[in-house]
Amino acid sequence: MLPWSAELAGRLDHHVVDSALLRGNPLGDPHERPLLVYTPPGYDDEPDRRYPALYVLLGYTGHVAMWLNRAPFRQPFPELADAVFTRADVPPAIVVYVDAWTSLGGSQYLDSPGTGPYHSYLRDEIVPWVDEHYRTIPDRDHRAITGKSSGGYGAMVSAMLAPDVFGALATHAGDALFDVGVRRSFPELARRLRNMYDGSYDKFLADFRGRPAGTKEGDLELLEIYAYAAAYSADEDGTVRLPFDDTGAVVPEVWRRWQALDPVVMAGEPRNAEALRSMRAIWVDAGDRDEYFLDFGAVAFHRAVRAAGVPDERVHFELFDAGHGAIEYRYPLALAWLAHRLS
Amino acid sequence: MLPWSAELAGRLDHHVVDSALLRGNPLGDPHERPLLVYTPPGYDDEPDRRYPALYVLLGYTGHVAMWLNRAPFRQPFPELADAVFTRADVPPAIVVYVDAWTSLGGSQYLDSPGTGPYHSYLRDEIVPWVDEHYRTIPDRDHRAITGKSSGGYGAMVSAMLAPDVFGALATHAGDALFDVGVRRSFPELARRLRNMYDGSYDKFLADFRGRPAGTKEGDLELLEIYAYAAAYSADEDGTVRLPFDDTGAVVPEVWRRWQALDPVVMAGEPRNAEALRSMRAIWVDAGDRDEYFLDFGAVAFHRAVRAAGVPDERVHFELFDAGHGAIEYRYPLALAWLAHRLS
């Protein structure tokens, strides 16, 4: 009963998938991963029917069990998603909640020697596993990938890196236009490191791990950029290269590696532009007061999508009145739109 | 497996208690209430052993299912509490997670015509239910009550109102010294009401309920004070009397009702002072940068406790370096301390 729980019209299955790819990952994170799979109302009544699949990714610091967290006066997204599929006007779909957490807070859904092969794990293990265990329509034209913040990033890059796997995407305030957004945070971080940790990330990490998380100012901000660096600019041996120096300035050779993984920049590569052109549906939105300036990331990715030659009728773009937080009410809008587009 | 879940050394049982007292409550909130009861390691192995019981209350906006929410890099409190009871030096105890949520976000654990008889429900229904279903030591000398923020408030007032039921308490940043803390927020709220809702709480509430919560600035702040007014200053017919007028000034006759329920003021009443003197253990702490100035509430309540004649050796008082948030690492400290004191 609300607010403590809600009966779903559909069904949410809890699984654990043993990932061969994540075995021995550089951070020593678990290779057995939780996976939530939602089947819409009626799934069990029509045993021959097959469904599109919508893959949902989490933002930075998120792991899949956090989808079940309950917030004041709002319902968890899986319940909002369930409500979408009780509407007569929305075609049913399977929703897959993917976990790509790392002990640094996230993987950006990429393959990296700093964190592990999370892109491959999603593409080569999770998707086949779902197709095997659920009555999906097992082709890219009936798979979409969505997410918010780093999850929106994951949606953009997964679609570009694996257009054979995903045929549609939605990004809500997804990380993009690094030069405008994330770069802005470097001077603050360089100052914190200098003033609190002798300029050393190692000192910060040692301190952070030796006490309750979040008890010093800047904890999560410092960790976040480290996690991104582990995803974007780790060397083959796992060494994490930081994108800024002790004056907060970008380190050019590292920054180039970050930029090569900026969805806006990626979309300019012919191969990725072709991938975007192959998408059946692309949803891009963000709050116009986003604290990380991801509204500009959305604008720029939208432009890149158009520049890639994606016809306007396949694209939904929107800036709405909000910041970065408390926008999970946006996800069901994209979910319903994608369900239509994939059906 | 962490971070998604944790095996407990003890056991956490999920119950639903049907409250006769909450039937027909004025807000129309459910009378069937979830209850979590934790039994320590060894509970099942010693079927004749009885245990002290520690009742834990939530802060404003919290309901009992939110104890299971998972946060980045930190474990939920029930897992921290479990860890306490795996330590050889801590005597075992039963931990009871009480739900007193309302659709306004909370009840302050009081009986009120604005919300319902939540104090009576705790005292006359929950405690007896626990004593019936678990091997507690069923007397006030072996029951403590604890909580943070509004939960700390609940701990202070429950112990004073029902010293026959609770013999110890812990309050972390508990609501107290209303004249210094909560009163400070009224001018901001009066301004928001004037500038956004024509000065009308009814307009705010109608607007708030008609859209996703938290999408306008000040949503939770406005609701919070309304919820407190429903708990502190509702008339017999349920009419909620607001403590401030359209200039942000306190309304004296309403404010007197609030102050009569300020733990610092209550502690000055002979009956309550006697109740406090009867406590076997009192823990009071707060962060010294608490955004709601509840460090001053803690200081003032501590002074009131001493003024009531409670011997120092039964009291633990501490200000620590923190704000109001991310302080759940403090709760296990009080839990272990109380477990000792009650054993």
Added chain:
Amino acid sequence: MLPWSAELAGRLDHHVVDSALLRGNPLGDPHERPLLVYTPPGYDDEPDRRYPALYVLLGYTGHVAMWLNRAPFRQPFPELADAVFTRADVPPAIVVYVDAWTSLGGSQYLDSPGTGPYHSYLRDEIVPWVDEHYRTIPDRDHRAITGKSSGGYGAMVSAMLAPDVFGALATHAGDALFDVGVRRSFPELARRLRNMYDGSYDKFLADFRGRPAGTKEGDLELLEIYAYAAAYSADEDGTVRLPFDDTGAVVPEVWRRWQALDPVVMAGEPRNAEALRSMRAIWVDAGDRDEYFLDFGAVAFHRAVRAAGVPDERVHFELFDAGHGAIEYRYPLALAWLAHRLS
């Protein structure tokens, strides 16, 4: 030439007045005081004509030489005032810029054993001096007093304390409704004192005076309340009584002294209500985002003015879209309005 200077159409005379009353004042501040007197265009051409006089007071930290400070893209108020009197539709008036600075930053234009007899100095020395040296219409019906912030406070209280001297007033964001405005700042200050100065104002003052002002957070906020206490609640021997204790709570017996000097409270006294009723013109305004919540002070003083029986046609009340700062463009509006009312 602008922006460095401006030719005035009228004349601004610089004087020094030797105040007998301020000799030996408790803070050891100078008894020779600067005074600026402005005569409107035409003053010298009509040697028999007499003019109303508008007295202008400064806010906290202000002294009369600061009227000449130049700000980016804006002109100093004396130049704006001069422009008012170049308009054909505004009757000419003399404008008097009064200095009541103290080494604590201000005197609130009151007589106090903590600072000195600044009200008497204005009433019994400055006004007669001006009447003697300038062709004023030397009666209360042709004198107004105006100011912003603490200067607005000074205007309100001077008019109530000396209705035989002033017959009109204007207050822009004047200090009023202490219970809502200034009281709100006490918890912050108590915390600063505790965390930075062992809870001691003496330590703060010693530290403050031993280094460049403003180089520690909270410098001016701490000094400001001390200055107000010196004005509102100093004992006969000059001892300054603080209005809050070490928990940020008001000290009742001191707070009563402050409240007795709150313009809103004062206006409820029969003698002061009568003084207000005798005013020919009362202007009250404030920005509706005033950081000190002086918009509520304005609302409350306006209500008190009406409750005192002042007819609406003698009153101008307005909230405008602004905070507390950068509102000197409001002063000329009141100046022109008062010039009309007094002519």
Added chain:
Amino acid sequence: MLPWSAELAGRLDHHVVDSALLRGNPLGDPHERPLLVYTPPGYDDEPDRRYPALYVLLGYTGHVAMWLNRAPFRQPFPELADAVFTRADVPPAIVVYVDAWTSLGGSQYLDSPGTGPYHSYLRDEIVPWVDEHYRTIPDRDHRAITGKSSGGYGAMVSAMLAPDVFGALATHAGDALFDVGVRRSFPELARRLRNMYDGSYDKFLADFRGRPAGTKEGDLELLEIYAYAAAYSADEDGTVRLPFDDTGAVVPEVWRRWQALDPVVMAGEPRNAEALRSMRAIWVDAGDRDEYFLDFGAVAFHRAVRAAGVPDERVHFELFDAGHGAIEYRYPLALAWLAHRLS
């Protein structure tokens, strides 16, 4: 008498210099410019003695009359400077207060088709004028140039552009390392323009000029960047090229023009490096909490100075505990140091 005024031990002369170079400047700003020249105690007693000259520049929005502004509890810099030269241990010097204000708020002390030839005016008109009218030691080895913020910028670039004129410099929180500091502000500005002015600087400027300055959020921030663009990236015909686009991203071809005028970048040019090596003294400091991150600008400029081959003994570098404001107590430290170095 303090706080209203102070007797100087030396003499501060007010002049107006008619600049041929500034005649017909593109903004239509005055070509007659105020100039303040300070002569130290004893100047008139030793009619044959000659003195080093220290040129002082203002920050953005500053014009020379603002040096005389009085602040609460602090003295204007010319009085602090005078106090320096009353000390027996400081060699006397002439101090020249230069005005390079424009109606956009400043010129950055550069020659630009967007504002006017302010560098040439300083170098070719002001310095010769001073040498003609005062008993300076009229060579570059006895001239220093100093300033804070944009004035610090002016000091750095003037010394590099005119090493034949200036032989020493001091910069307090001077604009530098544009990629870290000023660039960070672009996303905020792009958002303000989009949300408030349809993305148009023209609309902003028209609106700004039609109402009291500073009455809308972001007024000065928007104007500031426009003023810098007028100084750094105006075309020959005066068209101001903005450094950021509607997503807050830098416009590469414009940004290259800005960077070419970043003191840190300039110092890497062989000609400028040689200029720096020729300096007799270089003072670089900044507050370590500078809101514009000019501490990193100071660090980077200091490194560039060393990389240019300036011997350490000629350099003073320091980060101190402060933000960007209220640091005028630092200027006399540099003044005394420079007076020694030039004597």
